[in-house]
Amino acid sequence: MNRAMGEDYATVHRGVYARSANMTLAYEAARRRVAEFMGATNENEIVFVRGATEGINLAANSWGGVNIGEGDRIMLSQLEHHSNIVPWQILAGHIGAHIDVCPLTEDGRIDLDWLEANLTEKHKLVALAHVSNVLGSVLDAKRAAKITHKVGAKLLLDGCQAAPRMALDMGALDCDFYVWSAHKLYGPTGVGVLWARSELLEAMPPWQGGGSMIDRVSFDGTSYAPAPGRFEAGTPMITEVIALHAAIDYVESASGTSGMDSMFAHESALAAELREALRSINSVTLYGPEQSAGIVSFTMEGVHPHDIGTILDEENVAVRAGHHCAQPLMDHYGIPATARASFGLYSDEADITALMRAMDRVQKIFG
Ligand SMILES: Cc1ncc(COP(=O)(O)O)c(C=O)c1O
Numbered sequence: 001m002n003r004a005m006g007e008d009y010a011t012v013h014r015g016v017y018a019r020s021a022n023m024t025l026a027y028e029a030a031r032r033r034v035a036e037f038m039g040a041t042n043e044n045e046i047v048f049v050r051g052a053t054e055g056i057n058l059a060a061n062s063w064g065g066v067n068i069g070e071g072d073r074i075m076l077s078q079l080e081h082h083s084n085i086v087p088w089q090i091l092a093g094h095i096g097a098h099i100d101v102c103p104l105t106e107d108g109r110i111d112l113d114w115l116e117a118n119l120t121e122k123h124k125l126v127a128l129a130h131v132s133n134v135l136g137s138v139l140d141a142k143r144a145a146k147i148t149h150k151v152g153a154k155l156l157l158d159g160c161q162a163a164p165r166m167a168l169d170m171g172a173l174d175c176d177f178y179v180w181s182a183h184k185l186y187g188p189t190g191v192g193v194l195w196a197r198s199e200l201l202e203a204m205p206p207w208q209g210g211g212s213m214i215d216r217v218s219f220d221g222t223s224y225a226p227a228p229g230r231f232e233a234g235t236p237m238i239t240e241v242i243a244l245h246a247a248i249d250y251v252e253s254a255s256g257t258s259g260m261d262s263m264f265a266h267e268s269a270l271a272a273e274l275r276e277a278l279r280s281i282n283s284v285t286l287y288g289p290e291q292s293a294g295i296v297s298f299t300m301e302g303v304h305p306h307d308i309g310t311i312l313d314e315e316n317v318a319v320r321a322g323h324h325c326a327q328p329l330m331d332h333y334g335i336p337a338t339a340r341a342s343f344g345l346y347s348d349e350a351d352i353t354a355l356m357r358a359m360d361r362v363q364k365i366f367g
Contacts, residue, residue: 001188001246004239012238013212013229027238030245031228034193037248038178039169045201047194047228048241052160053083055179055194056127058231059156060087062207063177063200067154068124070096075119075126075153077102077110078332079135082325084127084158102128104332107289108135116147123153130162130178134324134340136271136292138162145174154200160184164251164344165267165293167260170195182240186345187247191240194231201227208233254345267294267343274341274352281359287338294347297324297338303366305339311365312339315358317351 004026010019012027028043035043049055068074074088078101092099100118105111110128119126126148130139141157148155156177159168163180170178177200181192196204206213206224210233215223224230255263271292278284283301299305309321321339323330330336341355 001239001243004242011235023238026242026245027236030241033245033248037168037252038193038195039167039171040195041171042198044226044228045170045195045198047196047201047231048236049179049192049194050190050237051181051183051192052158052179055192056083056156056158057087058194058207059177059179059196060091062204062231063154063196064088064091064125066205068095068097071122072097072124073100073120073122074098075100075102075115075123077128078104079108079110079132079137079326079329080127080129081133081158081160082327084129085328088125088127101328108132108287109137109289110139110144112140112143112147115144119147119151119153121151123151125154125156127156127158129158129160131159131165131293132288133161133295134297134326134329134338135288136161136295137289138291138293141173141175149174161293161295165260165264176200182244182247185244185247185251188240188243191237191244198227201231204231206230206233210234212236251345263345264293266345267347268292270294270343270347270349270352271296273349274355277352277356278359281363287333294343295340297340299335299338300362303362305337307366308339308362311362312355312358315354315361317355317358319355
C-alpha cells in the first residue's frame with residue numbers, strides 16, 4: 001500500500017502514461033488473484049466494492065431491482081449480520097416483497113431441513129451467511145444451493161467470515177452471489193468483493209452511474225461497459241485493491257502447503273479448546289455449535305458482556321462485546337449482547353491461557 005500510494009501512485013483505466021498503465025495492470029492483476037483465490041473461472045465475475053455491505057446492496061439494487069417483484073419472497077436466516085438483512089428490507093419495502101426468516105437448529109446452525117420444507121416458487125432469493133460472525137456455525141452451502149435452486153431461486157452467500165478461514169471454490173459451492181470484505185482477510189478496510197455468475201452479472205443493470213462504467217455517453221442515451229466495469233463507477237479504491245492482492249498472498253503463504261483449510265482446522269481446534277475451558281466456569285453460557293469456525297460467543301450470569309470485554313482488555317485480551325450487528329440473533333436468545341472471542345491465523349494456546357486468566361479476574365471482581 002505504501003508503494004502504491006507513493007512512488008507508483010497513479011489512477012487506473014485512464015492515463016496513457018506508463019505509470020497509470022502499470023497501475024492498471026496491477027489493479028487487474030489483483031482481480032485475477034481474487035478470482036483464483038475464490039476458485040472463480042472468470043476474473044470478470046469479480047466486482048470490486050467497498051466491502052461486503054456494498055456488495056449486498058449492489059446485488060439487492062441491481063439484480064433484486066429487476067428480478068424480485070411485488071408479492072415475491074426473500075429468504076434470510078435468524079443469524080444474519082445486519083448487512084445481509086437491511087438491504088433486503090429496503091428493497092422489499094420499495095417493491096412490496098416479503099421477507100421470511102429461516103430458524104436455527106438447537107445448536108445455532110441455519111436449519112436447512114426447515115428451509116427445504118418452506119421454500120416456495122415465490123422465493124426469488126435466499127441470502128445466508130456462509131459462516132456466522134457470532135456463532136461460528138458453518139453452513140452446508142452446497143445443500144443450501146441445491147435446495148434454493150430446486151425452487152428456481154438464487155443463492156447469495158455472505159462469506160465475510162468464511163473467506164479468511166476456508167478454501168473457497170465458487171464452482172463447487174454452486175451459489176449465485178458471494179460477498180466478502182478484505183479487512184476480514186488481514187487486508188485493508190474500504191475494499192471487498194462481489195462475485196456473481198457471469199450470466200447474472202451480464203444481465204444486471206448498473207446501480208451507480210459515473211465515469212468508467214460506460215461504453216458511450218450522449219444526451220440521446222448512454223450505453224454501458226460490460227461487467228465488471230459496469231459496476232465500478234468512478235475512480236476505484238486502487239491502493240486498497242492492490243493491498244487485497246498482498247493480503248491474499250500473505251494468507252496463502254501463512255496457511256502453508258495444505259492451503260486455506262488448514263486455517264479452519266487451526267482456528268476451530270482453538271475454539272473447541274476455549275469452549276472446553278470456559279465450561280469450567282459454571283456461570284458461563286456458550287452459544288453456537290461445538291464445531292465452530294474459530295469463533296466463541298459467551299455470556300456470564302450477572303455480568304454484562306461489556307464488563308467482560310473491559311476487564312479482558314485490561315489484561316490485553318481483545319474480544320468484541322455487543323450485539324455483533326446481529327440483533328435478531330440476540331433476540332432469538334433473549335439477550336442484549338455476548339462477548340465473542342475470535343481466533344485468527346496467528347492465535348495460539350497462549351491466547352486461551354491469557355483469556356482464561358482474565359476470566360479469573362472477571363469472576364473475582366463480580367464475585
Ligand atoms: C458475517 C458478516 N457479514 C457482513 C459483514 C459486513 O462487512 P463490512 O462491514 O465489511 O461490509 C460482516 C462484518 O462484520 C460480517 O461479519
